[in-house]
Amino acid sequence: MRREDQERILTAVHDHVVQEVSQLGTELGAVRVGQPMDEVLAASVYHQRQRQKDRSSRTTGRTFAAPGSFGFAGDARRNNQIFWDHIQQRLGRANSIEQRSLLSQVIYRYAYDVCGNFDERVYSLARQALPPLLAALLNASSPKRLLTRLPDLAPLENAVLLQGEREHVRRLHEIGTVILAPTHGSNLDSVILAFAILQMGLPPFIYGAARDLFDNPLIGFFLHNLGAYTVDRRNEDPLYKRVLKEYATLTLEYGYNNLFFPGGARSRSGALERHLKLGLAGTAIRAYVHNLQRQAPRPKLFVVPATLSYQLVLEAETLIDDFLQDVGKSRYIITDDEFSRPRRVYDFITQLFALDSKIYVTLGRGLDPFGNPVDDHGESMDPHGRRIDCSAYVRKDGAFACEPQRDAEYTHDLAHSMSATFSRDNVIQATHLTARAIFTLLRRQQPQADMLRLIRVGAPQDEGLPLRAVYSETRQLLQRVRTLCRQGLVRQSASVAGLGAEDLISEGLHHFNTYHRAPAAQRRGDRIVARDRGLLFFYQNRLEGYGLEDLHHLSPTLSPDHRFLRSP
């Protein structure tokens, strides 16, 4: 992002949020009922105190300072403590003018934190601390150079298959501002997407990266090129969230393309996300209304759903383990998974390339902020493909305005459209089918067992499944999947389209044998033995939501929103 824009945006963020909070109606037409300022500040202090308490009781192994902080980790914490002590102290005796000043200080602090002024010292430190191999990676200055330096690895270009509405998305970028909304299954997604964006010849997208990600210097490097801003997921202060949303909205108004994951976190179950977070999705409408109000030359915003599909997921073992823990104790933020171990990441990438495994990135048709599809000229279409004027949705009595309740409903519709697109653009691969076939046979062996028991405990004597049965099951699944494909309800990889059941199982098992600590399933003579049922469950979940369980009168494994196991 250009420096002058950043400064202007920071000022605007501050001004807008202050206005929101201090009960002043804005000339832009959005009248908000504000909260008493001291309450807002007291809430902020409370949240920060809670966090400091939590942090002091948790042991931190991190030695790098997060970007946007003012020094080393220890310094940053002390700085934080001093700042919030100061706020709390003055808040007790502040009159309304002083409160306004305190509010400004807090908002600016949050805003600078979000903006992410990268500290060069972080990167020099990282380079010194890492083994030589990774230091070599960091020395490269562009993603392409980086990859050609690694010996006998197929270029990323071969591994990543960018398909779908490529040309359409490029046109949308010329017409207005694009928000890319991809599915999220792995922390490698950011890297893959960065590459895809480069492939399309588009400038880097503004992206809110979780602060934890910057601890991994390899990814931090890519994110820097992306123009990322920091999102502190542990900060629960509503004021911080307002600052974050305002920042994202303003970057959109300034014409910067954005990227955010509507699912929020990586899919723990392996299934496509159906429960979408609407906070950032709602910024599209706000930015659009503001654009219309100031008669901006290019007011339109387009949301492009992108569906990623891997044969193998780097963090699968940690993710499914977390999912299967007691519901509610599932960790929202996981920082100590496979992604934080550079060796593991390196292994994964090299093995994926060696297997010539494809990572599919399917770009969907653009949507307007209300969930309607748009044509190649960026015009919104109604259900019969007729052009409509989408500014009508936000027009009342001749003027454009935001209306929180109404806009939340529109965003809900947008989420529905995104979800439907993910489902259609999902690419089924050999590992998914193999896992599904095996897991379904296991379920049919014990139809009464609930999922947890089936996965954790398994059968008393596991002699495995006869190969013939697995082939037969796969054939049935293939038939259904291919029918769904013809109907445009799902996609299939090249292998799934072209191979027979035996070859597909072979490919699936080969992949399983290559990367994870224990293979999900293994062939032993004329039987297939399930070695890690959790992993099988994870990969088979990619086929949840298509009604395939009807084949054997089984019920779905997951709840309708794919967040939990299905309640019996």
Added chain:
Amino acid sequence: MGQAVAALLSKGQLCLWGRQRPAQLPAELQHLPWCDSVAEACSSAEVVVVTVPISAMREVVREFGLVARGDQVVLFVARGVEPGFVLPHTIFRQETCVRKIGVLGGPLQAFAPQPGQPTAVVVGSHYTDPALIVRALSEEAATLVYPTRDLTGVEVAAAIGNVTSMAVGMAQALELGDTVRGLLLTRGLAEAARLGRELGAVSQTFASLAGLGALIPHPAQSLDRHILLGQALAQAVPALKSVDPGAANPDLDGPVSAAEAVQLSLQRHFTLPLVEAVDRVVRGQMGAAQALADVMHRGLDFGEEFSRHTTVDVGLRELERWV
């Protein structure tokens, strides 16, 4: 029905369109301009009120879709569903770009308001504008407007409400008495709620004005058309060939709602005994007396509460052994 709604929204600047222009409009509506096409009526309107029955809705809404705009508010009163259990609001979503769709439900649908008496109407919508508009366009004191976000619930309550009315009509013709009437109303509501939950509705809607509240005002001798249909079905001899539910009178949505509800219940593995009974009678598969008897004389159903073992109980049983 359309005339009742026009009277309700009397404060607005109305223009009318109908599939057939009536020879004589009631006095209070005669001064209103008449439009020759849906497009003419709707293209410059801020609010579009659709009062045609469900069987005619899609065609009308499709024409409206040609001129619809995102800032328009749509209100409708149709009860019932399309084949596939397609709810009325879905028709608007499938045929137009309009989002602010509101259903008018509750006792308003049951019968036309008497002049001078207060009326109550439920406005079911995901947006606040439909209820605000009904409030703004109706006479302040006389109309009680209750907004709810559970649009689906109001529609399901209305659809199954008509099926229940048919059952009530049958019971009346068979002179089964007031207790049975109460039983059928209760069963009908419970089954509507069961079906509604399956489609994402909120249970409470069925106990509220849109559900229970729409059934209570029915006087025992009601002229509601579905009650009359039920009476007629009970008095007829069951035909030996099966009857298509939609054939009878396209303005009566009850038979189609019953048939579609049964289909849905089969697909999703739950039962709707009363709705099934009505459906069988409509199709001529069974006489009304037999069908209602089947519903009323069901086996003892010990619910979930009988199968729970609490730790306290187990503890007491253990104690008993030792004492």
